[in-house]
Amino acid sequence: MNKSMQSQALIKFYSYAFLLLFVLVFAVFSLLSDQFLDGQNLINIVRQASSIGIMAVGMTFVLLVAGIDLSVGSVMFLGACIAAKLMEHGWPVWSGFAVMLLTGLIIGFVNGYVSTRFRILAFVVTLATLYMGRGLGLMITETKETKLPEQFLKIGYTDFLGIPVPVWIFLVVLVTAHLILKHTPYGRQIYAVGNDPEGAKKAGLPVNRILISVYVICGLFAGIGGIVALTQLGTVAPKFGDQREFVVIAAAVLGGTSLFGGRGNVFPGTVLGAILILTIENGLVILNADPYIYPLVTAGVIFLAVFVDSMRNKQLEKLGRRIIRVEKETKAPAGDHPAR
Amino acid sequence: MSAILEYREISKRFFDVEVLKNVSFTLRQGTVLGLVGENGAGKSTLMNLLGGVFPYDSGEILLNGKKYAPRHPKEALGHQIAFIHQELNLFTNLSVMENLFLHDFPKAGIPGLPFISRSKMRRKAMEVLETVDLSVSPDMPVEKLSQGERQLVEIAKALNQNAKIIIFDEPTTSLTARETEKLFEIIERLKKSGISMIYISHILSDIYRLCDDLVVLRDGEVVARGASADIPVDRLIPLMVGRTMNQMFPTREHEIGEVVFEVKNLNQPGIVKDIRFQVRAGEVVGISGLMGSGRSELARILFGLDPYESGEIRLKGEKLERLSPRACIERGMAFLTENRREEGLLLDQSISENLALVNLPDLAKGWIKKISRAELKTKVEEIFGAFRIASHDPYRQTVRTLSGGNQQKVVIGKWVINEPTLFILDEPTRGIDVGAKYDVYSIINQLAKNGTAVIMISSELEELLGMCDRILVMHAGELTGEFDRASFDRENILRAALGEA
Numbered sequence: 001m002n003k004s005m006q007s008q009a010l011i012k013f014y015s016y017a018f019l020l021l022f023v024l025v026f027a028v029f030s031l032l033s034d035q036f037l038d039g040q041n042l043i044n045i046v047r048q049a050s051s052i053g054i055m056a057v058g059m060t061f062v063l064l065v066a067g068i069d070l071s072v073g074s075v076m077f078l079g080a081c082i083a084a085k086l087m088e089h090g091w092p093v094w095s096g097f098a099v100m101l102l103t104g105l106i107i108g109f110v111n112g113y114v115s116t117r118f119r120i121l122a123f124v125v126t127l128a129t130l131y132m133g134r135g136l137g138l139m140i141t142e143t144k145e146t147k148l149p150e151q152f153l154k155i156g157y158t159d160f161l162g163i164p165v166p167v168w169i170f171l172v173v174l175v176t177a178h179l180i181l182k183h184t185p186y187g188r189q190i191y192a193v194g195n196d197p198e199g200a201k202k203a204g205l206p207v208n209r210i211l212i213s214v215y216v217i218c219g220l221f222a223g224i225g226g227i228v229a230l231t232q233l234g235t236v237a238p239k240f241g242d243q244r245e246f247v248v249i250a251a252a253v254l255g256g257t258s259l260f261g262g263r264g265n266v267f268p269g270t271v272l273g274a275i276l277i278l279t280i281e282n283g284l285v286i287l288n289a290d291p292y293i294y295p296l297v298t299a300g301v302i303f304l305a306v307f308v309d310s311m312r313n314k315q316l317e318k319l320g321r322r323i324i325r326v327e328k329e330t331k332a333p334a335g336d337h338p339a340r
Numbered sequence: 341m342s343a344i345l346e347y348r349e350i351s352k353r354f355f356d357v358e359v360l361k362n363v364s365f366t367l368r369q370g371t372v373l374g375l376v377g378e379n380g381a382g383k384s385t386l387m388n389l390l391g392g393v394f395p396y397d398s399g400e401i402l403l404n405g406k407k408y409a410p411r412h413p414k415e416a417l418g419h420q421i422a423f424i425h426q427e428l429n430l431f432t433n434l435s436v437m438e439n440l441f442l443h444d445f446p447k448a449g450i451p452g453l454p455f456i457s458r459s460k461m462r463r464k465a466m467e468v469l470e471t472v473d474l475s476v477s478p479d480m481p482v483e484k485l486s487q488g489e490r491q492l493v494e495i496a497k498a499l500n501q502n503a504k505i506i507i508f509d510e511p512t513t514s515l516t517a518r519e520t521e522k523l524f525e526i527i528e529r530l531k532k533s534g535i536s537m538i539y540i541s542h543i544l545s546d547i548y549r550l551c552d553d554l555v556v557l558r559d560g561e562v563v564a565r566g567a568s569a570d571i572p573v574d575r576l577i578p579l580m581v582g583r584t585m586n587q588m589f590p591t592r593e594h595e596i597g598e599v600v601f602e603v604k605n606l607n608q609p610g611i612v613k614d615i616r617f618q619v620r621a622g623e624v625v626g627i628s629g630l631m632g633s634g635r636s637e638l639a640r641i642l643f644g645l646d647p648y649e650s651g652e653i654r655l656k657g658e659k660l661e662r663l664s665p666r667a668c669i670e671r672g673m674a675f676l677t678e679n680r681r682e683e684g685l686l687l688d689q690s691i692s693e694n695l696a697l698v699n700l701p702d703l704a705k706g707w708i709k710k711i712s713r714a715e716l717k718t719k720v721e722e723i724f725g726a727f728r729i730a731s732h733d734p735y736r737q738t739v740r741t742l743s744g745g746n747q748q749k750v751v752i753g754k755w756v757i758n759e760p761t762l763f764i765l766d767e768p769t770r771g772i773d774v775g776a777k778y779d780v781y782s783i784i785n786q787l788a789k790n791g792t793a794v795i796m797i798s799s800e801l802e803e804l805l806g807m808c809d810r811i812l813v814m815h816a817g818e819l820t821g822e823f824d825r826a827s828f829d830r831e832n833i834l835r836a837a838l839g840e841a
Contacts, residue, residue: 008484184454185445188438192431199429203442204417262433316483 014312029283050170051229053274056251058221060270061214064194066261070126073244074133076226079103080236081137084146101223108219112212146236156231166228178267194262254305344369349399360560372537374551379799382560392416422498426510437465437478468496488519507538581830589806594788597621606651612817619793626804627797629814643675674755678766691734692720723753745776764795815839
C-alpha cells in the first residue's frame with residue numbers, strides 16, 4: 001500500500017509539473033527584466049500565443065486518443081494559399097475565412113478516415129498530408145509571397161473591451177473545447193477511448209467515429225489558428241506555418257497532455273503550455289538573447305515535458321500491473337476500511 | 341423457480357476441433373450456477389456464446405423462453421446480461437460515476453445542448469453504489485480504487501444497466517480476503533433480489549458456498565449437473581479429470597545428473613511467494629497449474645524479464661545477481677515464450693537466419709567480429725536435420741511460410757544451437773498439430789539426453805505426465821505440490837492446482 005501511495009504522489013507531481021515550470025519561467029524572466037511583467041507585454045504574449053494555442057487545443061483532442069497530427073502546419077498554409085488566391089481574384093474576406101475552415105475540415109477528415117479505416121499509423125498518414133498540403137500550397141502560390149486584403153491586419157490589431165480580437169477568438173475556442181471535453185458525453189467518451197480502445201469497443205462505444213472526429217476537430221482548429229495567425233501577419237509567405245506542428249504538439253504536451261492517450265485537458269493544461277512556450281520566446285527577445293539560443297531553450301523545455309510524461313506513464317503502469325496473488329494483510333485491525 | 345436461461349444441446353467447433361458437445365443446462369431465476377472444469381474444458385467458450393463473441397453451430401439458447409443467438413457483441417448488448425471478468429472493463433482515467441453512465445449520461449436538459457448534468461449523475465450514482473455497499477465518492481477516478489472496490493463498481497455498472505443475469509469469471513483472484521467476503525455478501529443480496537448469476541471459479545470452497553447448482557464440464561461435455569449439495573468435492577475432482585486421451589510420447593532414455601539450477605525462497609509481492617526447487621542435468625521438470633496460477637510469470641522472473649524482490653537463483657552453483665535476459669543467455673539459459681508469434685521469431689527472415697540469431701555472438705570471430713559462415717552452416721544443418729523441419733531450402737525460405745509446428749521447431753532450434761544448460765519452455769506445443777507435437781517431444785528428450793536441464797510449463801496435464809521426471813504444481817503464485825514420476829496422479833495434481841491439497 002505504501003508503495004502505491006508513493007506512486008500516486010509521484011503521478012500527481014508529474015501531472016502538475018508544468019505548473020511549477022510555468023511559475024519558475026515567469027519568476028526567472030521577471031527577475032531578469034523589469035519590462036517583462038508590464039501589462040502590455042503580457043497581453044502581447046497572449047496575443048502571440050493565440051494562434052498556437054488554438055491549434056494546440058485541437059491537437060489535445062487527437063493526443064487524448066493517443067493519436068498525433070503532423071499536418072496542422074500545412075493545413076493552415078494550404079488554406080491560407082487558397083484563400084489568398086481567391087481574394088486576389090476579388091472574393092470577399094468572409095469567403096477567405098470559410099475556405100480556410102473548410103480546408104481544415106477536409107484534411108482532418110482524410111487524416112482520421114485513412115488512419116482509422118485502413119489502420120495506418122496516424123504518424124504516417126499525417127506526415128503524408130503534411131507534404132501534400134505544403135506542396136499544393138506552394139504550387140498555388142508559385143512560391144511567391146501573397147498579400148492579403150487590408151481588413152485582415154485590421155482584425156488582428158483591433159481591441160474589443162481592451163482585449164485584442166485574436167485573444168477573444170482564442171477564448172471562445174478554448175471555452176467551447178473545454179465544455180465539449182468535460183461536459184458532454186462525447187467528450188467523456190474521447191477520454192474512455194484514449195484510456196482503453198479495446199475496452200471502449202467492447203463497451204459498445206462508437207470508437208471509429210470518435211477517432212475520425214478528433215482529427216476533423218484538429219483540422220478545423222488548425223484552420224482557425226491559421227486565420228488568427230494571418231490577421232497578425234497580413235501576408236502569406238511560403239514559409240507560413242512551416243514546422244508549426246512541433247510547437248503545437250509541444251504546447252499540448254507541456255500542458256500535461258499525454259502522448260499515450262487518455263490524460264490531459266485544454267484548461268488549464270494546453271493553454272498554459274502554449275502561453276509558456278511563447279513566454280519563453282518573448283522573454284528571450286526582451287533579454288536580447290542570441291536568436292540561435294531560442295530553439296535550444298525550446299528543445300530543452302520540450303524534452304523535459306516529454307520526459308515527465310513518460311515518467312508519469314511508468315508510474316501509472318506500475319500501479320496498473322496485474323497481480324496473481326494477494327499478500328496477507330498485515331495485522332490490520334478488523335473492520336477498518338482498506339487503505340487507499 | 342423458472343428458467344431464465346437455458347442451453348439446449350449446444351455444440352461448437354473451431355475448424356476440426358469440437359470444443360462444445362451437446363451442452364445442456366438451465367439457469368434458474370434468482371439462483372447462482374457454478375461452472376467448473378479444468379483449463380480448456382470449454383467454460384469460456386460457453387460464456388462467449390452469450391456475449392456474441394462467436395455464434396454456436398447447433399442447438400439453441402433460450403433467454404426468458406425466447407431463442408437467443410447473438411451474432412456479434414453489439415447484438416448481445418441490451419439483453420441485460422453482464423460479464424464481470426477477472427480483468428475489469430473500466431476506464432481508469434474516468435470517475436466512478438462516469439464509468440457507470442458512459443452509455444447514458446444524465447442530461448442537463450438545456451435544449452439543443454448535450455451537456456451532462458453532474459449533479460443528477462452524482463445523485464443516481466450514489467443510489468447505485470449504495471446497493472453494492474461501496475462508500476466512495478462518485479467523483480473519484482477509478483485508478484485510485486483498490487481491486488475490490490473496482491469490482492464493486494463493475495457490479496454497480498451491471499445493475500445500473502438493469503442486468504438480469506450476471507456472469508462472474510474468476511472474480512476473486514486479485515481480491516483480499518475481506519474484499520472477497522464483501523463480494524459474497526453482495527452476491528447473496530443480488531440473489532435475493534431476483535438476479536441470476538453464473539459463477540466460474542477454480543476455488544471450490546467458494547463455489548460450494550455460493551452456488552445452488554453446479555455444471556461440471558470436461559473436454560467440452562457436461563459430465564455432471566445438479567444441485568451443488570448432490571455433488572460433493574470428493575466426487576467433483578474425479579469428474580473434472582477423468583480423461584481418456586491416449587497420446588503417444590517418444591521413449592525416454594536420459595540420465596539424470598547433478599543439480600544445475602536452484603531457486604531458493606523466491607518472492608515477488610503480488611506474483612510469487614517462497615518458490616523453491618531444483619532441476620538436475622538431464623531432468624525434465626514440469627510446472628503445472630491452472631490459468632493465472634503464476635507459471636508463466638515465474639518463468640519470466642527466472643529469465644530476468646521481470647523483477648523479483650528477494651530470493652536466490654543459482655545456475656551451476658553460481659549465484660545469479662541482477663538477472664537480465666542477456667546475462668541469462670550468456671550463462672547458457674534458454675527461454676521459449678508462451679507466444680511464439682509475438683516474441684522470438686523474425687517472420688520475414690530465412691530459417692537459417694532465425695536459427696543463428698541467438699548464437700551470433702559466438703560465431704563472430706576475430707577483432708572485426710566477422711561471422712563465420714562455414715561454422716554457421718554446419719550448425720544450421722545439424723539442427724535442420726535433427727529437427728525434421730519441413731523445408732526445401734533453409735537459406736531462402738522465410739519463416740512466415742512455415743506451418744505453426746515447423747515455426748515452433750525453428751524457435752526451439754535457435755536456442756538449442758547454443759547448447760543450453762537450462763531450457764525453460766512455456767507451452768511448447770500450444771496450437772501445433774499432433775505430428776509436430778511428437779517431434780517437439782522428441783527434441784525435448786534429445787536435449788535432456790545431452791544433459792540439458794529442462795523446465796516445461798504446460799496447461800495440458802497429459803503432456804506433462806508423459807514427458808516429465810517430476811511435476812511441480814503452482815496455485816496462486818505458490819508451489820503447492822511436487823510429484824515424482826512414480827507418484828504421478830491426476831487427481832492429486834489437480835487437487836494441488838486447486839489449492840485443495
